[in-house]
Amino acid sequence: MISDEDRERVRAATDLVQLVQETVELRPRGQEFWGCCPFHGEKTPSFHIIPATQVWHCFGCGEGGDVFSYVMKRENLTFPDAIRYLADRAGIEIADDAPTARRGTKRTRIIDVCEETCAFYHTMLMRGKDGRGRTYFASRGLGSDICQRYRLGFAPGRGALVAHLSSKGFTPREMVDANVAIKRDRGNLADRFYERVMFPIFDEQGRCIAFGGRIMGAGEPKYLNTAETPVFHKKRNLYGFNWAKEHIVAANEAIVVEGYTDAIACWEAGIKNVVATLGTALTEHHVKTLTRFAKRIVYLFDGDAAGQRAAERAIQFVETGSVDLRCVILPDDLDPADFLRDRGGEKLRALLDAAEPLMDFVFRKLEDRSDVSTPGGRARALEDACRLIYPLRDSYMIDTYYMQIADRLGADVDMVRQSATKVFRQVAQEEQTAKTRERNRERAQRAVSDRRGEDARPVAPAPEAMDAWEGAPVEEEPYDYVPAEAQAAPASFAPTAPSQPAAPLTELERRSLAGERELVCLLASYPDSFRAFADRITEISWIDPRNETIAWAVLATPEGTPVPEVMSSVRSVCPEASKLVSAGTIDATSAHPTETNIEFLLDTLELYTIRRRMRAAQARLRTDRTLSAEERRDMTIKATQDAARVRELERAVEGVADPFRTLGS
Structure with a gap:
């Protein structure tokens, strides 16, 4: 049993912000840190940490707690195992008389199994009687020094690994949990990998956590990877990240390839900031991991048709984080390893330096495919x-x-x-x-199992061959003020008429709506301070007409009217006023005087109004074939004047905006 004293020692030694930043990109907002929740899919950050109290909470899914609850949820651990996990991480010895403590946690035992398996496979490659693994690696230009450097191996199969691990004291349950062994029909253990060359996969700390096995001749699957385990998640882990991480930071660039040998070939050619996906498409978790260390990601696709399809599928990540996402398609259907062998590292580096923005590449290919x-x-x-x-x-x-x-x-x-x-x-x-088809298939499988009297166990997925993968960049507005409350979906500000469904808001409209919230909140609190700016309020093009109603109701009250009476007047024309004017945060978060905040909000809303007007004019100039030459000239002149005003407003808000920037900026 773990003592309360040891538990608190572990808590004191663990910084929640650092722990979460291992897998989640966090940004400071005031005294807190915010990011996208790791436990449910979202693009707008609703997950936050309060460093002073070391607690976390997600407003999206409602989960929250302390450092232990976070590890329990992230790693799927029990409470005692979460304490042991963090104790191992912090290098703290704890007095624990539980059986698992003497043997280690489930995670540490699985890692021990993988490390011993890695050593066994490597020995079989370097000194085993079966020389097929050595012959295969030599044919790919991977000599003994490279095999030793990356701890490559050979899996002979036929129960050799199970026998070796058993002699080292590992239990059948531990071998199965590490997915290096499987149970046969009669309950006997067998090696999962056999007659394959093996690529050990390491975590960020350089510990072996999984394997990728490649067949040496004909057969399927070409690649067989470790299935999901408590320590390995192919949607999160990347091959070679332990070696490439410091080079990615130094170059501020990450290069992503498809295969293990492609990554090794790049490293050997002096291109060190390279990682590879693990038999699955690149995921949002991969992108988030890489953007912790670099702001430019280059996807290096094979030159065949599959590589080009992978580039197209990568579009789904075009707006994941503020990262410059690019791609390179190699010529002549070459993969990176073959390209490096034939043309050298300098040629590949030149292609990487000239990498094309992913979206530009994909749209250009549309023209090539169709007349x-x-x-x-x-x-x-x-x-x-x-x-x-x-x-x-x-x-x-x-x-x-x-x-x-x-x-x-x-x-x-x-x-x-x-x-x-x-x-x-x-x-x-x-x-x-x-x-629907997948659900029906699962129901049919369960029904068959029930008729046979078998347990309704989930069917294990078939091993996957190496697949293609995905990713891309996002452009930011020059100025990105979005108050915390405005990060939520603005559905409550849709028109109230039931017959008029709300149209989806553009990002510029969403930002304008956020500014409107802040403006009416300040208006209701400081009505007299706004009276001198009535003319400027007429320049605003409002997204929510209720906010405009509130603004003019406030300004219609006599100067010196107490705030409670102002609110009473506003509620008489807008029953929802109390709710609407309570949504602002700028008065609580800004260190500037109220007058500065007012001018800042008016500048911001005028800026957004002009930008929306300019976009509408540009769209009309492009599409309206009925415009006369004179109308086009007038619209162009107006656009030029608007552009000049935009530059003035951007300069005005830039110096004031920094204290109000949020995670969206």
């Missing part, structure tokens, strides 16, 4: 483009993508938008059909 000069070719390209951007359908950049597609295909933006609506609906139906 957009014909109606049929244009229609096919348009459908393909809409399918590509389907994962980004809720993005605030969606109108920009529509414009890019329209410009590439010589189509009208409205036509692209209409086509996208139809295609998005079709893809959503296809996804729903696939999910």
